Amino acid sequence: MKTDTAVLSLRGISKNFGAVAALTDVDLDVSAGQVVAIVGDNGAGKSTLVKVLAGVHRPDTGTITFAGRAATIDSPAAAHALGIATVFQDLALCENLNVVENLFLGREIRRSRLDEVAMETRSWELLRQLSAKIPTVRIPVASLSGGQRQTVAIARSLLGDPKIIILDEPTAALGVEQTAEVLNLIERLRERGLGVLMISHNMEDVRAVADRVVVLRLGRNNGVFDAAEVSTEDLVAAITGAADNVATRRERERNNR
Amino acid sequence: MTRTKAAPALDLLDERLRHGEGLKPALGAIADRIRSGDLGALPIVVGLVVIWTVFQLLNPVFLSSANLVNLLMESVSVGIIALGIVCVLLVGQIDLSVGSVSGLSAALTAVTFVSGGWPGWLSILAAIAAGALIGWVYAQLVTRLGVPSFVATLAGLLGFLGLQLWLLGSKGAINLPFDSGLVHFAQLDFVPAWLSYVLVAVAAAAMFLTGYSLARARRAAGLSGRSTPLLLARSVAVLLGLGFAVWYLNQARGVGWLFVCFVGLVLVLHYVLTRTAWGRAVFAIGGNVEAARRAGINVKRRYVSVFMLCSSLAALGGLIAAARLAAANQASGAGDVNLNAIAAAVIGGTSLFGGRGSAFSALLGVLVIQSISSGLTLLDLDSSFRFMVTGLVLALAVALDSVARRSRAAHGRA
Numbered sequence: 253m254k255t256d257t258a259v260l261s262l263r264g265i266s267k268n269f270g271a272v273a274a275l276t277d278v279d280l281d282v283s284a285g286q287v288v289a290i291v292g293d294n295g296a297g298k299s300t301l302v303k304v305l306a307g308v309h310r311p312d313t314g315t316i317t318f319a320g321r322a323a324t325i326d327s328p329a330a331a332h333a334l335g336i337a338t339v340f341q342d343l344a345l346c347e348n349l350n351v352v353e354n355l356f357l358g359r360e361i362r363r364s365r366l367d368e369v370a371m372e373t374r375s376w377e378l379l380r381q382l383s384a385k386i387p388t389v390r391i392p393v394a395s396l397s398g399g400q401r402q403t404v405a406i407a408r409s410l411l412g413d414p415k416i417i418i419l420d421e422p423t424a425a426l427g428v429e430q431t432a433e434v435l436n437l438i439e440r441l442r443e444r445g446l447g448v449l450m451i452s453h454n455m456e457d458v459r460a461v462a463d464r465v466v467v468l469r470l471g472r473n474n475g476v477f478d479a480a481e482v483s484t485e486d487l488v489a490a491i492t493g494a495a496d497n498v499a500t501r502r503e504r505e506r507n508n509r
Numbered sequence: 510m511t512r513t514k515a516a517p518a519l520d521l522l523d524e525r526l527r528h529g530e531g532l533k534p535a536l537g538a539i540a541d542r543i544r545s546g547d548l549g550a551l552p553i554v555v556g557l558v559v560i561w562t563v564f565q566l567l568n569p570v571f572l573s574s575a576n577l578v579n580l581l582m583e584s585v586s587v588g589i590i591a592l593g594i595v596c597v598l599l600v601g602q603i604d605l606s607v608g609s610v611s612g613l614s615a616a617l618t619a620v621t622f623v624s625g626g627w628p629g630w631l632s633i634l635a636a637i638a639a640g641a642l643i644g645w646v647y648a649q650l651v652t653r654l655g656v657p658s659f660v661a662t663l664a665g666l667l668g669f670l671g672l673q674l675w676l677l678g679s680k681g682a683i684n685l686p687f688d689s690g691l692v693h694f695a696q697l698d699f700v701p702a703w704l705s706y707v708l709v710a711v712a713a714a715a716m717f718l719t720g721y722s723l724a725r726a727r728r729a730a731g732l733s734g735r736s737t738p739l740l741l742a743r744s745v746a747v748l749l750g751l752g753f754a755v756w757y758l759n760q761a762r763g764v765g766w767l768f769v770c771f772v773g774l775v776l777v778l779h780y781v782l783t784r785t786a787w788g789r790a791v792f793a794i795g796g797n798v799e800a801a802r803r804a805g806i807n808v809k810r811r812y813v814s815v816f817m818l819c820s821s822l823a824a825l826g827g828l829i830a831a832a833r834l835a836a837a838n839q840a841s842g843a844g845d846v847n848l849n850a851i852a853a854a855v856i857g858g859t860s861l862f863g864g865r866g867s868a869f870s871a872l873l874g875v876l877v878i879q880s881i882s883s884g885l886t887l888l889d890l891d892s893s894f895r896f897m898v899t900g901l902v903l904a905l906a907v908a909l910d911s912v913a914r915r916s917r918a919a920h921g922r923a
Contacts (some may be wrong), residue, residue, distance in 0.1 A: 328803070329805075340803075342799075344797065344799060344800035344803045344804070345797065346792070346793045346796035346797045346800050346864070347796055347797065348792060348795065348796035348797075348864035348865055349789075349792060349793060349796055353789060353792075353793075357789065357793055357800070357801070357804040357806070358790075358793075358801075358804030358805040358806050359804075359805070360786045360789060362785075362786060365784040365785060366784055366785065366786065369723075369726045369727050369730045369732065370730070372520065372727075372730075372732055373519065373730045373731065373732065376519050376520060376732075388520060389520065390520070394917070
């Protein structure tokens with residue numbers, strides 16, 4: 253593990269909700285220009301981990317190191333200030349506002365009044381860098397496809413100049429082509445030298461784009477794999493915690509065929 | 510990056526865009542918008558034409574200069590109240606107590622000015638401050654205690670009506686002296702004919718200049734801008750339209766300063782809603798409150814400012830109504846004032862569902878409401894008919910809002 257170059261390192265993170273241990277002793281590393289996928293079953297603690305990093309929940313124990321320095325993330329603003337941007341699954345876009353308005357919502361460029369021209373040029377610049385397929389930035393977000401909305405949400409998180417970007421189920425609700433669009437976008441983020449942390453249920457997406465795969469099971473680390481080498485079978489086994497069950501057998505049969 | 514003169518603008522590069530600058534494509538885009546349910550001001554213009562035609566056929570006095578002058582003057586107080594309603598609706602809330610607050614403000618002005626002997630400006634200021642305080646209380650109830658604004662303001666409707674009656678005492682009415690500046694301003698101050706034409710010319714020129722400077726800034730930044738002939742055509746249309754309206758009104762008493770101030774207020778609010786971060790936040794909260802919160806907007810503070818603005822405008826509208834009448838009485842702000850203001854905002858095109866609308870909807874909506882009221886009065890029909898017709902128009906407007914909203918969703922517009 254390349255702990256020395258990691259931008260973000262978690263060591264021994266635990267989080268309890270009452271009697272339920274949502275996270276126990278979780279370690280995680282993300283380096284610049286690296287895509288790390290977090291996979292796990294429902295209730296494995298993926299969302300809790302994201303919320304810890306986004307500043308929604310505070311961990312009970314454990315240390316977070318960001319860019320070589322110990323950090324505490326006790327609020328969404330603190331996460332932002334550190335350089336951790338999170339794109340949640342619901343995207344949090346205002347459908348009645350257009351792309352530019354959504355991108356700059358809450359941090360408008362203004363002199364005495366809103367500088368629409370500067371915001372629009374900056375938007376185009378950003379979307380071009382991401383090779384985003386958005387025809388015009390002056391239409392309401394309501395008219396965009398799921399993939400385009402995901403793009404807008406990711407582009408918005410980039411405006412804060414983050415070092416780590418967390419994507420919560422970025423392809424969950426998307427069709428084939430839109431999924432490809434978002435996966436391309438994730439590659440683009442890696443090229444820009446960002447650390448990407450991606451939560452996903454979809455093994456194919458994970459293996460297509462991730463460098464490393466971190467498996468969580470019942471709130472604990474259950475293996476870190478190199479995405480280029482690991483088989484889907486091994487991943488499923490790590491996720492379910494068993495080498496022999498219906499899901500792994502099906503994978504094995506598929507591979508044998 | 511070097512850009513040749515012929516290179517397309519930065520925002521028109523995508524091949525899927527159906528481009529076009531100039532007059533004809535602009536009209537085509539408008540037609541497209543309307544077909545998909547983004548109706549804009551169209552229903553209201555059609556509605557106004559229908560209403561005016563019907564009333565003109567029933568009573569030829571309706572479209573006379575004298576009646577239209579009156580109609581405009583009468584529409585100001587409800588129009589100002591409707592401006593506040595627009596803001597509250599934009600953030601997805603409602604204020605049902607604007608009528609009572611306007612009545613209370615009328616009573617407060619009369620009591621302090623006439624009975625208390627305060628100077629006029631202080632009475633006015635006190636009434637508006639009271640309005641702002643009421644809005645602040647609503648906002649606290651909504652943001653801190655989580656009371657739905659519907660209920661909080663319904664309680665206010667009853668409570669402030671009671672306070673108004675108590676303030677007016679057993680006599681139930683206080684007359685404002687005719688020689689006071691407020692009453693004079695509301696009833697007798699008209700813009701001189703020459704000045705009214707100058708104002709129209711200034712408005713058209715300002716419209717062209719702001720449009721032109723924006724288009725130039727956009728082209729300088731490599732974006733597309735509205736073509737100069739289009740801007741020119743728009744300004745000339747405004748010049749001719751407003752010029753004719755003012756000329757027609759000048760055949761009678763002309764345009765009241767009161768109405769000019771109302772239009773000024775509409776323009777100021779329009780600017781604030783569309784060109785400032787506050788306005789952007791208001792639209793965002795109405796569209797998706799959670800998204801606005803996560804974008805770092807202080808949602809509570811925006812609610813406080815919007816409720817305070819709405820109640821202050823209601824207070825201002827109330828004291829103008831009192832000045833028009835030269836009296837504050839138990840009926841001030843009672844009856845249909847409340848619903849007329851809300852109806853005006855909705856009829857004008859501000860959505861009840863939040864996040865869509867404009868300051869101009871208060872101006873357009875109140876013209877419809879006041880036209881109905883004036884037309885029925887000319888036909889010697891009493892308030893029973895006015896209530897029924899206004900109720901019908903409100904139901905139509907809300908139905909149109911809902912249908913257009915569904916159509917927009919189907920056509921992928923917000």
